[in-house]
Amino acid sequence: RCGYIAIVGRPNVGKSTLMNALIGAKVSITSRKAQTTRHRITGIQTKDQTQFVYVDTPGFQTRHSNALNRTLNRTVTNTLTAADVILMIIEAGTFGPADQQVLDLLPKKVPCILVINKSDRVKDKAILMPFAQKVMSAFPFAAVVPVSATLRFQLESLEGEIRKYL
Numbered sequence: 001r002c003g004y005i006a007i008v009g010r011p012n013v014g015k016s017t018l019m020n021a022l023i024g025a026k027v028s029i030t031s032r033k034a035q036t037t038r039h040r041i042t043g044i045q046t047k048d049q050t051q052f053v054y055v056d057t058p059g060f061q062t063r064h065s066n067a068l069n070r071t072l073n074r075t076v077t078n079t080l081t082a083a084d085v086i087l088m089i090i091e092a093g094t095f096g097p098a099d100q101q102v103l104d105l106l107p108k109k110v111p112c113i114l115v116i117n118k119s120d121r122v123k124d125k126a127i128l129m130p131f132a133q134k135v136m137s138a139f140p141f142a143a144v145v146p147v148s149a150t151l152r153f154q155l156e157s158l159e160g161e162i163r164k165y166l
């Protein structure tokens with residue numbers, strides 16, 4: 001089995017960190033600065049007879065409509081429609097207009113998993129469920145998985161969800 005997994009989300013939610021953690025190698029550049037990822041970076045992992053092809057995308061740019069940002073946004077849209085499954089990354093406890101604009105880009109035909117990253121920052125885990133439900137009401141997600149890319153928390157559950165669509 002083999003499949004394309006597109007990773008999307010607004011800048012700085014941890015897309016590149018998550019892809020590196022899933023693959024277990026440092027292939028994508030991570031930084032606290034937005035716009036570090038300016039082009040598609042692919043990471044391939046073969047595990048238990050399954051090939052996972054991850055496509056890390058530049059953060060969707062909403063602030064300025066210039067040539068660079070339009071190109072970045074087109075890259076995101078192209079990656080999404082070609083994917084077998086999409087990982088929509090958000091930060092635990094935060095869902096703003098920039099996240100909503102990425103949500104508006106998601107094609108309805110491709111299954112999309114809501115990944116709530118940086119869940120290590122949330123001390124009271126009980127707030128994660130109502131938060132997830134609020135976001136789930138905005139889009140028909142196939143699943144929701146809270147993770148921590150830096151602590152490698154819940155990455156196996158996420159991988160299990162991904163496998164369902166490959």
Ligand code: GDP
Binds near residue numbers: 031119
């Ligand atoms: P991207 O712009 O979405 O690709 O985000 P990056 O992967 O470059 O990460 C942005 C920042 O968030 C970096 O400083 C990361 O170290 C941090 N970060 C990523 N994942 C996590 C996480 O699970 N927990 C915490 N606390 N920080 C994270």
Ligand code: MG
Binds near residue numbers: 015017037
């Ligand atoms: Mg990145």
